[in-house]
Amino acid sequence: MNTYPECLSCLLKQTIQTVKFAKAKKVTQKKIIKEIEKKFLPFVNLKLSPPEISRNMHIKIKELLKNDDPYKNVKTKYNKIALSLYPSLKSKIKKSNNKFLTAVKIAIAGNVIDFGVQLAFDIKKDVDDILNKKFAIFDFEKFKNKLKKVKDILYLADNTGEIIFDKIFIEYLIKTYKSNIIYAVKEKPILNDATIKDAKWAEIDKFAQIMSCGADSPGTVLKYCNKEFLKIFKNSKLIISKGQGNFEALDRIKKPIFFLFKIKCDLVANYLKLPIGSIILKSNL
Amino acid sequence: MNTYPECLSCLLKQTIQTVKFAKAKKVTQKKIIKEIEKKFLPFVNLKLSPPEISRNMHIKIKELLKNDDPYKNVKTKYNKIALSLYPSLKSKIKKSNNKFLTAVKIAIAGNVIDFGVQLAFDIKKDVDDILNKKFAIFDFEKFKNKLKKVKDILYLADNTGEIIFDKIFIEYLIKTYKSNIIYAVKEKPILNDATIKDAKWAEIDKFAQIMSCGADSPGTVLKYCNKEFLKIFKNSKLIISKGQGNFEALDRIKKPIFFLFKIKCDLVANYLKLPIGSIILKSNL
Numbered sequence: 001m002n003t004y005p006e007c008l009s010c011l012l013k014q015t016i017q018t019v020k021f022a023k024a025k026k027v028t029q030k031k032i033i034k035e036i037e038k039k040f041l042p043f044v045n046l047k048l049s050p051p052e053i054s055r056n057m058h059i060k061i062k063e064l065l066k067n068d069d070p071y072k073n074v075k076t077k078y079n080k081i082a083l084s085l086y087p088s089l090k091s092k093i094k095k096s097n098n099k100f101l102t103a104v105k106i107a108i109a110g111n112v113i114d115f116g117v118q119l120a121f122d123i124k125k126d127v128d129d130i131l132n133k134k135f136a137i138f139d140f141e142k143f144k145n146k147l148k149k150v151k152d153i154l155y156l157a158d159n160t161g162e163i164i165f166d167k168i169f170i171e172y173l174i175k176t177y178k179s180n181i182i183y184a185v186k187e188k189p190i191l192n193d194a195t196i197k198d199a200k201w202a203e204i205d206k207f208a209q210i211m212s213c214g215a216d217s218p219g220t221v222l223k224y225c226n227k228e229f230l231k232i233f234k235n236s237k238l239i240i241s242k243g244q245g246n247f248e249a250l251d252r253i254k255k256p257i258f259f260l261f262k263i264k265c266d267l268v269a270n271y272l273k274l275p276i277g278s279i280i281l282k283s284n285l
Numbered sequence: 286m287n288t289y290p291e292c293l294s295c296l297l298k299q300t301i302q303t304v305k306f307a308k309a310k311k312v313t314q315k316k317i318i319k320e321i322e323k324k325f326l327p328f329v330n331l332k333l334s335p336p337e338i339s340r341n342m343h344i345k346i347k348e349l350l351k352n353d354d355p356y357k358n359v360k361t362k363y364n365k366i367a368l369s370l371y372p373s374l375k376s377k378i379k380k381s382n383n384k385f386l387t388a389v390k391i392a393i394a395g396n397v398i399d400f401g402v403q404l405a406f407d408i409k410k411d412v413d414d415i416l417n418k419k420f421a422i423f424d425f426e427k428f429k430n431k432l433k434k435v436k437d438i439l440y441l442a443d444n445t446g447e448i449i450f451d452k453i454f455i456e457y458l459i460k461t462y463k464s465n466i467i468y469a470v471k472e473k474p475i476l477n478d479a480t481i482k483d484a485k486w487a488e489i490d491k492f493a494q495i496m497s498c499g500a501d502s503p504g505t506v507l508k509y510c511n512k513e514f515l516k517i518f519k520n521s522k523l524i525i526s527k528g529q530g531n532f533e534a535l536d537r538i539k540k541p542i543f544f545l546f547k548i549k550c551d552l553v554a555n556y557l558k559l560p561i562g563s564i565i566l567k568s569n570l
Contacts, residue, residue, distance in 0.1 A: 005305075005318060009298035012326075016290045033290060034327040041297075042319040 001248040003046045003053055004267050011057055012041065014191070018061050022070035032064045051219030051249045058190055059216075069189035071160075078113050078161035079198060081123060089168050092131065100144065103172040104260070105131050108279050110165025111158060111243050111262050113192070123161075130262070136278035143258050143281060147177045150238040150256075155208065156220050157185045158243030158261075163194045163202045166242065170207050181208035184229060188216040193245075219245030222253070244268055250284070257284040286533040288331045288338055289552050296342055297326065299476070303346050307355035317349045336504030336534045343475055344501075354474040356445075363398050363446035364483060366408060374453050377416065385429065388457040389545070390416050393564050395450025396443060396528050396547050398477070408446075415547070421563035428543050428566060432462045435523040435541075440493065441505050442470045443528030443546075448479045448487045451527065455492050466493035469514060473501040478530075504530030507538070529553055535569070542569040 015036045019029040040060055044053055062068050069075075089106050096102035112126035147153075155170065157163060166183070173179040183204050186193045199210045214226025220241070222230065233239070239257040241250060247259045248268070259282045263269050269276040300321045304314040325345055329338055347353050354360075374391050381387035397411040432438075440455065442448060451468070458464040468489050471478045484495045499511025505526070507515065518524070524542040526535060532544045533553070544567045548554050554561045 005301045005314070006298065008318065008322070009294045009301060012297050013291065013294035016294060020290075029290065033293065037293070037322050037326045041322045 001049055001251055001268070001271060003044070003048060003050045005046065006267055007046075007050050007053070008041050008044060010265065011044070011054060012036065014054065015057065015061060018058070018070050018191075019065065021074050022065050022067050023073075024065055024067075028065070032061060035064060036061065049219070049221065049249055051217045051245045052221045052223075054219075054245075055190060055215075055217035055221065055224070058218075071189065071192045075160040075189075075192050075198065078123075078159075078192070079164070079201060082110065082113065082161040082164035083202070085123070085127070086164055086168070089127075089165065093168070093172060099172070100176065101140070102131065103169050104140075104143075104281060105133075105279075106165050107169035107242065108260050108262060108281075110162035111260070113159055113161035130279060133279055135281055136263075136274045137272070137280045137282045139258065139281055139283040142283050146238050146256065146258070147173065147179065151178060151180055152237065153179050153181045154232055154236040154239045155181050155183045156213070156239065156241045156246050156250075157183055157194045157199065158246060159192050160194050160198050161192070162242065163198055163204065167202055167204050167207065170204065174207055182232060183208040183210050184213040184220070184232075185210065186216055186218075187212045187214050187226070190216045191218045193218055217245075217249065219243070219247075219249035221249045247280075247282075253284070255284060258282065259284065286334055286536050286553070286556060288329075288333060288335045290331065291552055292331075292335050292338070293326050293329060295550065296329070296339060297321065299339065300342065300346060303343070303355050303476075304350065306359050307350050307352050308358075309350055309352075313350070317346060320349060321346065334504070334506065334534055336502045336530045337506045337508075339504075339530075340475060340500075340502035340506065340509070343503075356474065356477045360445040360474075360477050360483065363408075363444075363477065364449070364486065367395065367398065367446040367449035368487070370408070370412070371449055371453070374412070374450065378453070378457060384457070385461065386425070387416065388454050389425075389428075389566060390418075390564075391450050392454035392527065393545050393547060393566075395447035396545070398444055398446035415564060418564055420566055421548075421559045422557070422565045422567045424543065424566055424568040427568050431523050431541065431543070432458065432464065436463060436465055437522065438464050438466045439517055439521040439524045440466050440468045441498070441524065441526045441531050441535075442468055442479045442484065443531060444477050445479050445483050446477070447527065448483055448489065452487055452489050452492065455489065459492055467517060468493040468495050469498040469505070469517075470495065471501055472497045472499050472511070475501045476503045478503055502530075502534065504528070504532075504534035506534045532565075532567075538569070540569060543567065544569065 019032050093099050093102050109127040109130040185199050186195050213220050213229040215221050215224035241257050241259045244261045244264050261280050263276050263278045304317050378384050378387050394412040394415040470484050471480050498505050498514040500509035526542050526544045529546045529549050546565050548563045
């Protein structure tokens with residue numbers, strides 16, 4: 001996806017949020033915000049995708065903070081909150097009349113946990129809202145048919161917290177479709193995105209093969225991915241992509257990708273001509 | 286109200302929106318956005334209130350644009366849309382079982398028309414949402430009692446479009462409480478705020494005395510108001526204040542102000558410990 005001038009204000013919002021989450025001293029916070037305003041934003045190349053620009057900005061912020069994981073505490077907190085919801089989410093599938101639909105919705109519901117764009121939320125309420133919500137784009141039959149035919153799935157993870165929701169969906173896919181899943185996470189901390197450490201903590205390795213995509217961008221920007229991942233990506237017959245960041249990074253790639261996410265900003269809303277907050281299951285082919 | 290670092294990203298959002306609404310050439314848009322990033326935002330004094338900072342920024346933007354009313358077309362458009370809703374809004378009060386409540390809610394519903402913060406909206410839908418919504422702060426009895434006792438009201442206007450909704454509320458107040466109303470608007474164009482020209486166009490002078498507060502800030506920042514207005518403000522026994530900007534500018538002033546607005550940003554939401562989108566009828570005393 002293209003980057004729009006409006007993304008600049010969102011990048012500044014991310015900066016402010018990041019220095020706060022890092023609990024830097026007030027004077028350091030101010031210094032870093034000014035530095036980004038003066039020396040990063042005016043020079044942004046809008047031809048790059050939003051996750052790529054965001055990556056470059058966060059490399060700078062992390063350097064200035066002298067902290068390679070400013071979201072560390074927040075990530076731990078939301079991993080734990082998500083884990084505490086695990087039993088009730090599992091039982092929602094068990095009790096559901098349409099188990100597959102509920103499983104897909106739980107995977108999307110996990111996407112409400114995202115500090116990149118939204119600040120205020122209430123996870124439990126948001127999860128229930130999504131379970132009661134209709135999809136705005138819903139390539140459901142296509143997705144089901146694909147799952148019946150293709151057993152090897154590349155699953156692009158998104159955020160911490162959300163990974164527990166992914167785990168539930170993955171367990172369902174394995175049980176129902178006998179899928180073999182590669183679960184790809186980020187190489188280094190970026191915003192609250194999940195890394196190998198998080199995926200292992202969530203014990204996703206009990207069900208899927210965990211790997212790093214090699215990138216440290218909030219969204220799988222292929223030019224930063226490692227060779228091993230790119231080979232798997234290239235050969236994949238079915239890719240499940242979680243979150244708006246992965247959509248922004250990959251929507252122009254002609255591959256059998258199913259994007260699962262909630263629309264979190266006006267620009268993506270305008271791009272898809274749908275209201276903000278819409279939930280999406282979109283086939284890219 | 287205090288300004289928070291997060292307001293900086295909102296100010297940048299306003300800048301981007303303003304140069305777009307002004308239909309400046311792309312190259313001019315980029316130049317102005319860079320100028321604000323480099324030379325305004327890093328030097329913002331967060332001890333000033335948000336409307337005061339916004340005023341100072343927009344003076345700079347208007348200079349750079351060589352355009353003293355970048356929202357002119359947008360204001361005309363939304364004045365007209367609001368006017369087209371006038372008959373149906375009047376009949377909503379007529380048909381209502383609680384006419385006063387409906388009249389107050391219509392006044393707040395007009396506050397959905399605000400380009401300062403929100404971009405995407407659907408006026409009709411938003412109006413109906415607000416008519417069906419419960420107030421988060423609701424000093425209703427206090428307000429009614431005050432209206433019974435105090436006939437002279439200073440009414441602080443907010444945006445174009447919204448002024449048509451105000452007119453309906455004002456007509457109701459005059460009919461029901463025999464109120465005498467001074468309707469105070471902004472001195473010069475700022476964002477989509479109403480000026481004397483707009484108030485006259487809406488024919489509010491048929492029901493109320495129109496005056497300029499003297500300020501060109503998005504919110505009645507007293508230090509920029511004229512003497513005539515300040516005298517009236519000082520002596521007022523009842524002030525109706527429309528919109529979040531006026532709340533940000535005046536919430537610390539110990540005067541008999543009733544704030545009528547919808548919460549439009551996370552910071553005001555956090556400040557009042559209420560969700561974004563809440564509707565408020567709040568007595569300041």
